[in-house]
Amino acid sequence: MKPIVIHGGRLLDPAAGVDAAKDLLLKDGRVAEIAATGKLKAPADAEVIDASGLVVTPGLVDIHVHLREPGQAHKESIATGTAAAAAGGFTALAAMPNTAPVNDSPEITRWMQAPERGAVVRVFPIGAATRGFKGEAINDYAALKAAGVVAVSDDGLPILKDSVMREALAAAARVGLAVIQHAEDTRMTAGGSMNAGPVAFKLGLRGMPAEAESQIVERDIKLVSELSELRPHYHVAHTSTAAAMAAIRQARRNGLRVSCEVAPHHFLMTDENVGEYNTNAKMCPPLRSAKDRDAMIEAILDGVVDCIATDHAPHAAHEKEVEFERAPNGITGLETSLGLCLEWLHYQWKMPLGRVLSLMSAQPAALLNLKGRGTLAVGSFADCVILDPNAEWVFKAADSKSKSKNTPFDGWTMRGKVRWTISEGRVAYKE
Amino acid sequence: MATPASSTARPHPRTPAAPKPPFPHHAGSAISIEQFSLVDISHVLKRADFLIHEEPLTRAKRLAKRRVALLFYESSTRTRTSFELAAKSLGIDTTLVSNLSSSIEKGESLKDTGLTLRALGAEAIILRHNCSGAPYVLEHFTNLPVLNAGDGQHEHPSQALLDLLTMLTHISPKHAKGEVELTAETLKGVTVSIVGDILHSRVARSNMLLLPKLGAEVVLSGPPELLPDVAAESAPGVVIERDFETALKRSRVVMMLRIQSERLAGLNVDLEEYKVKYQLNETRLAQFAPEAIVLHPGPIIRGLELTAEVADGPQAKILEQVHNGLPTRMALIERAFDAIDKKGASR
Numbered sequence: 001m002k003p004i005v006i007h008g009g010r011l012l013d014p015a016a017g018v019d020a021a022k023d024l025l026l027k028d029g030r031v032a033e034i035a036a037t038g039k040l041k042a043p044a045d046a047e048v049i050d051a052s053g054l055v056v057t058p059g060l061v062d063i064h065v066h067l068r069e070p071g072q073a074h075k076e077s078i079a080t081g082t083a084a085a086a087a088g089g090f091t092a093l094a095a096m097p098n099t100a101p102v103n104d105s106p107e108i109t110r111w112m113q114a115p116e117r118g119a120v121v122r123v124f125p126i127g128a129a130t131r132g133f134k135g136e137a138i139n140d141y142a143a144l145k146a147a148g149v150v151a152v153s154d155d156g157l158p159i160l161k162d163s164v165m166r167e168a169l170a171a172a173a174r175v176g177l178a179v180i181q182h183a184e185d186t187r188m189t190a191g192g193s194m195n196a197g198p199v200a201f202k203l204g205l206r207g208m209p210a211e212a213e214s215q216i217v218e219r220d221i222k223l224v225s226e227l228s229e230l231r232p233h234y235h236v237a238h239t240s241t242a243a244a245m246a247a248i249r250q251a252r253r254n255g256l257r258v259s260c261e262v263a264p265h266h267f268l269m270t271d272e273n274v275g276e277y278n279t280n281a282k283m284c285p286p287l288r289s290a291k292d293r294d295a296m297i298e299a300i301l302d303g304v305v306d307c308i309a310t311d312h313a314p315h316a317a318h319e320k321e322v323e324f325e326r327a328p329n330g331i332t333g334l335e336t337s338l339g340l341c342l343e344w345l346h347y348q349w350k351m352p353l354g355r356v357l358s359l360m361s362a363q364p365a366a367l368l369n370l371k372g373r374g375t376l377a378v379g380s381f382a383d384c385v386i387l388d389p390n391a392e393w394v395f396k397a398a399d400s401k402s403k404s405k406n407t408p409f410d411g412w413t414m415r416g417k418v419r420w421t422i423s424e425g426r427v428a429y430k431e
Numbered sequence: 432m433a434t435p436a437s438s439t440a441r442p443h444p445r446t447p448a449a450p451k452p453p454f455p456h457h458a459g460s461a462i463s464i465e466q467f468s469l470v471d472i473s474h475v476l477k478r479a480d481f482l483i484h485e486e487p488l489t490r491a492k493r494l495a496k497r498r499v500a501l502l503f504y505e506s507s508t509r510t511r512t513s514f515e516l517a518a519k520s521l522g523i524d525t526t527l528v529s530n531l532s533s534s535i536e537k538g539e540s541l542k543d544t545g546l547t548l549r550a551l552g553a554e555a556i557i558l559r560h561n562c563s564g565a566p567y568v569l570e571h572f573t574n575l576p577v578l579n580a581g582d583g584q585h586e587h588p589s590q591a592l593l594d595l596l597t598m599l600t601h602i603s604p605k606h607a608k609g610e611v612e613l614t615a616e617t618l619k620g621v622t623v624s625i626v627g628d629i630l631h632s633r634v635a636r637s638n639m640l641l642l643p644k645l646g647a648e649v650v651l652s653g654p655p656e657l658l659p660d661v662a663a664e665s666a667p668g669v670v671i672e673r674d675f676e677t678a679l680k681r682s683r684v685v686m687m688l689r690i691q692s693e694r695l696a697g698l699n700v701d702l703e704e705y706k707v708k709y710q711l712n713e714t715r716l717a718q719f720a721p722e723a724i725v726l727h728p729g730p731i732i733r734g735l736e737l738t739a740e741v742a743d744g745p746q747a748k749i750l751e752q753v754h755n756g757l758p759t760r761m762a763l764i765e766r767a768f769d770a771i772d773k774k775g776a777s778r
């Protein structure tokens with residue numbers, strides 16, 4: 001692997017508090033040296049990337065993706081999913097365990113990380129919280145952690161039973177893992193295919209009420225506070241409702257270790273975007289009311305939200321080309337997240353660029369304790385993205401690197417274009 | 432984890448706009464009432480009146496040997512027969528594909544079934560489906576005009592149009608015959624009550640979109656389990672009146688809906704209590720709405736949503752509705768073929 005010199009760019013590393021013109025030397029997969037522009041002694045064999053006019057920032061981290069392997073490679077593979085990630089500026093992904101079979105063992109965890117999978121960026125498996133996703137018995141978290149999992153979750157399904165959730169929080173706390181909850185009281189959402197409200201009524205679709213999310217979050221926060229001696233880390237996946245966000249806000253005021261992520265579709269779209277039964281606007285949790293969407297925006301701008309996560313959930317075309325009620329939940333997101341976050345959070349809503357990038361790199365990396373990621377300080381992994389923050393472009397789903405094209409953002413205007421993505425010192429994507 | 436900053440009042444941020452109707456459709460499709468302007472509706476009424484009075488053998492030459500497929504995923508006697516007779520009256524060859532006769536291939540997607548029908552020569556498809564929104568899927572993948580004969584709990588536009596024809600026959604016959612163009616005030620001052628199981632009713636949803644276009648006031652009446660508050664927010668010109676007798680007093684038209692008992696699982700509805708509050712019986716009708724006409728999209732359950740005396744009484748126009756299905760559907764089918772031929776001509 002040849003060393004890489006990134007020359008002439010603006011280094012924006014929120015975790016290290018750096019925003020200045022700098023050159024970087026990447027060597028042996030790590031950041032070897034940082035110096036003022038032109039002051040770096042480049043090794044003779046180094047590849048030089050001209051980053052003039054561009055921003056050099058830590059590679060993005062998405063802690064919520066579905067890579068579909070093992071078992072559902074017709075939707076996505078680890079190779080295609082990571083290629084899409086690299087195109088979107090991501091260098092680290094936490095992969096949800098709802099594969100076939102579910103990832104509830106060290107063997108599957110290791111299989112996912114094996115070089116044969118062809119990942120072009122780093123994949124961190126999340127282990128199943130309960131055996132076989134049944135919500136009854138918790139897995140051996142110590143063994144999963146030793147094999148490489150970075151959190152536990154039954155994502156796609158909630159951990160519904162109080163006693164099981166309590167046990168999961170306690171056991172995960174003992175080994176230092178977060179429990180990521182897919183907060184959905186499935187007893188209230190059975191048969192539902194979109195947000196409950198006037199739009200669902202008009203379309204004649206059964207709704208999924210906002211309370212189905214908030215009541216699980218409230219129940220979980222209560223458990224976290226009862227277990228406060230263990231300091232469990234509870235993380236709410238794809239937060240979508242004002243009520244759940246209010247509960248999270250309060251829990252954090254009370255000093256509990258409660259964190260949350262929000263997906264771009266939940267701060268940019270509402271249930272109106274379902275339009276005429278657009279199955280590419282169907283996901284779980286569903287697109288919510290304008291009030292909920294506004295609460296997501298407010299919480300992001302206020303700093304209550306820890307990170308942006310896409311919930312990248314690819315599905316084959318034929319699976320989505322069906323009646324709305326029969327279509328599977330989920331949309332892709334890896335190639336649109338950065339362009340949407342820059343356009344809306346930064347340019348439209350005036351969040352400083354460093355804070356937006358931190359929500360997509362430093363903060364998610366810290367959340368799952370991914371050491372040496374989310375920063376470009378000397379010695380950390382050479383995970384970086386070189387982007388033009390001003391470039392305006394239009395996303396075309398057909399051009400996606402993902403195996404699936406199920407996105408509601410086809411034709412949307414984006415800001416910020418990825419020019420290079422470098423994963424552990426290797427170019428993973430080049431425009 | 433970042434510590435929350437104090438929340439400060441800020442102006443509401445600009446947010447991306449959601450897609451709004453009109454969405455692109457085949458000009459011959461009739462999937463939702465939203466696709467019909469007042470001009471379209473006037474035209475349908477005019478053609479319905481013309482076609483029903485036309486000499487049958489002349490009429491049968493209009494679309495002789497053209498092809499329509501009737502694709503039925505749910506059983507239906509009245510709607511299917513009505514559409515089939517309407518098509519045949521215009522000379523069309525019809526094919527019925529239904530899940531009951533198991534001619535729908537097991538496990539085949541709606542898209543593939545649609546493409547197969549098109550390859551077999553179908554020029555338009557009349558679809559009944561148990562999933563809301565299914566006609567959009569079929570239209571999207573076949574590019575054929577789709578006539579919605581009822582989709583899930585979404586819409587049943589031909590039923591709403593024949594309901595309108597029935598109402599106008601009694602309220603304003605000139606409009607019913609299409610002699611006078613409809614306006615946004617044609618039904619001004621007219622209150623139509625829709626009563627009962629609104630939640631599960633596609634007929635209610637189509638009428639809620641149609642009648643306010645003509646200036647009518649739509650009053651929905653029923654218990655919260657079958658009529659959630661959000662119903663009033665889902666269309667303009669629609670209000671909720673939980674007290675049936677108060678609703679009746681205002682009504683020129685009372686549309687009773689069948690309780691869809693098969694969908695009541697999990698809902699807390701006591702049928703005996705329902706009858707006490709919402710059954711239309713002779714006493715109620717005489718006391719609160721002696722001038723109103725009574726409609727029902729059928730099938731009726733005598734003794735539940737209305738009594739046999741009311742169903743057979745002089746105010747009930749239920750069989751007239753059935754009768755009006757034929758001209759309305761002839762006009763809708765003709766409209767579909769007009770659009771096909773126009774599309775072909777402009778190619």
Ligand SMILES: [Zn+2]
Pocket residue numbers: 155156157182237238284285
């Ligand atoms: Zn989930």
